[in-house]
Amino acid sequence: MPWTTLSRLLNRYPVRPPDSGMSRRKSLWQSLHLDPWLLALLLALVGAGLLVLYSASGKHTDMVVGQALRFVVAFGIMAALAQFPPATFYRWAPLAYGLGVVMLIAVELVGDIGMGAQRWLEIPGVVRFQPSEMMKLATPLMVSAYLSRTGLPPRLPHLFVAAVLIGLPVVLIAMQPDLGTSLLVTSSALIVVLLAGLSWRLIGFFLLLAGAALPLLWINLQNYQRQRVLTFLNPESDPLGSGWNIIQSTTAIGSGGLQGKGWFEGTQSQLEFLPERHTDFIVAVLGEEFGLIGMIALLALYFVIVCRGLWLAAGVQDTFGRLMAGSVILTFFIYVFVNVGMVSGILPVVGVPLPLISYGGTSSVTLLAGFGILMSVHAHRRLLPR
Known part of the structure; x- marks a missing residue:
C-alpha cells in the first residue's frame, strides 16, 4: 500500500459530534484523556511480561518488583503526558x-x-x-x-x-x-x-x-556488527561463538512445540543455555514454556494494540498530531517485528528489546510516553462538523 494512501487513511474517518444538541457529560476516561481500551491492552501486555520475566530471571523477585515499579512510573508519565494538548508537544x-x-x-x-x-x-x-x-x-x-x-x-x-x-x-x-x-x-x-x-x-x-x-x-x-550479519547468514559457521545466541533461541522456540513445556519448565532458559533471556531474547523463553499457542496469543495482543492505536490516530485531524500519532504506533510495530524476527532467526541480531516485555526501565518509559502522546492527540482532536 503506498504511504500516501496510508497517510490518507489516517485522516479518512473523522470523529463527528453527536447528533443531539444536548450536552453530554464526559466520562471519567474522557476527563482523564485516556483511552480505556488501549490502557487495558497495555496493562494486559505488561502483566504477561512480568509473568514471563519471573521465569526468565530464575524467579528473581527483586528484578520483577523493580520492573513493576518502573512500569508504575512509566504509566504515570503516560497519564501525565495525555493531559497536555498537542500544541504543547509542538x-x-x-x-x-x-x-x-x-x-x-x-x-x-x-x-x-x-x-x-x-x-x-x-x-x-x-x-x-x-x-x-x-x-x-x-x-x-x-x-x-x-x-x-x-x-x-x-x-x-x-x-x-x-x-x-x-x-x-x-x-x-x-x-x-x-x-x-x-x-x-x-x-x-x-x-x-x-x-x-x-x-x-x-x-x-x-x-x-x-x-x-x-x-x-x-x-x-564495528567488527562485532559485521560478525552479526555474517552469523545471521550462517549461524552454524561458529556455533560456540557468534552463532550461539541465535542457535539457542531458535532451539528454545522450536522445543516448545504447540503447548510448551510449562511455566518454569524450559530447559534452554532455566539451565542458562539461552543468553540475555530476560532482555533481548525473552520471547524465546515464552516460546519454550508456552509453545506456539503462547506465541500466537502474544502476537495477537500486539496486533490488537497496533490496530487500536491506528484507530485512534485515524481520528486526529491536525497535521502534527496525525504524523506523531502514526509514528508512535507504527514504530511500536517495528519494535515487535524486529525483536521477534531476530530471535526467530529471520533478521540479524541488533539488540532490540521486546516492547513492554523485556527487562529495562528507560525503554518502557519511552514507549509508554509515546502512548501518552498518542492518547493526547486523540483526546484533543478537532471535531469536524457534518
Missing part, C-alpha cells in the same frame, strides 16, 4: 530534541562504559540512563513539528532539512556504538516522512540511494 519538540542531542554529545565525552559500549549517563546516587532512548521519541517529534509547518507533501528542500534532523542523533548514537537503537531512531523518524505523503518516485530514489550506500555502511561497521 512547542516542546525543539527543546526535547536539542536536549537529547546535547546529552548524546555528553555521552561521547563523559558517558559510562558498559559491555564494550559507551551509552549511559549517570547522576551519582540518582539515576543511570541511556539518552539514546529519549531520541526514539524526540526525533520523530521534531520531524513531525517541522514538516507540519512546511506544507504537505514535503518538497526536496524540506526533506533535506528533515534528513539533517534525523542524521545528527543517528550518527551520535551509532558512534557509541549502538546499531540497534540508531536503526530504531531512523525508522521512527522516517515513518513521519513517509506519512507526510512522500511520492513513490521519491521513495524509489531514496531506496536506490540507500542501496548504493550499503558498501560504505559495511566499511564503517
Whole structure:
C-alpha cells in the first residue's frame, strides 16, 4: 500500500459530534484523556511480561518488583503526558530534541562504559540512563513539528532539512556504538516522512540511494556488527561463538512445540543455555514454556494494540498530531517485528528489546510516553462538523 494512501487513511474517518444538541457529560476516561481500551491492552501486555520475566530471571523477585515499579512510573508519565494538548508537544519538540542531542554529545565525552559500549549517563546516587532512548521519541517529534509547518507533501528542500534532523542523533548514537537503537531512531523518524505523503518516485530514489550506500555502511561497521550479519547468514559457521545466541533461541522456540513445556519448565532458559533471556531474547523463553499457542496469543495482543492505536490516530485531524500519532504506533510495530524476527532467526541480531516485555526501565518509559502522546492527540482532536 503506498504511504500516501496510508497517510490518507489516517485522516479518512473523522470523529463527528453527536447528533443531539444536548450536552453530554464526559466520562471519567474522557476527563482523564485516556483511552480505556488501549490502557487495558497495555496493562494486559505488561502483566504477561512480568509473568514471563519471573521465569526468565530464575524467579528473581527483586528484578520483577523493580520492573513493576518502573512500569508504575512509566504509566504515570503516560497519564501525565495525555493531559497536555498537542500544541504543547509542538512547542516542546525543539527543546526535547536539542536536549537529547546535547546529552548524546555528553555521552561521547563523559558517558559510562558498559559491555564494550559507551551509552549511559549517570547522576551519582540518582539515576543511570541511556539518552539514546529519549531520541526514539524526540526525533520523530521534531520531524513531525517541522514538516507540519512546511506544507504537505514535503518538497526536496524540506526533506533535506528533515534528513539533517534525523542524521545528527543517528550518527551520535551509532558512534557509541549502538546499531540497534540508531536503526530504531531512523525508522521512527522516517515513518513521519513517509506519512507526510512522500511520492513513490521519491521513495524509489531514496531506496536506490540507500542501496548504493550499503558498501560504505559495511566499511564503517564495528567488527562485532559485521560478525552479526555474517552469523545471521550462517549461524552454524561458529556455533560456540557468534552463532550461539541465535542457535539457542531458535532451539528454545522450536522445543516448545504447540503447548510448551510449562511455566518454569524450559530447559534452554532455566539451565542458562539461552543468553540475555530476560532482555533481548525473552520471547524465546515464552516460546519454550508456552509453545506456539503462547506465541500466537502474544502476537495477537500486539496486533490488537497496533490496530487500536491506528484507530485512534485515524481520528486526529491536525497535521502534527496525525504524523506523531502514526509514528508512535507504527514504530511500536517495528519494535515487535524486529525483536521477534531476530530471535526467530529471520533478521540479524541488533539488540532490540521486546516492547513492554523485556527487562529495562528507560525503554518502557519511552514507549509508554509515546502512548501518552498518542492518547493526547486523540483526546484533543478537532471535531469536524457534518
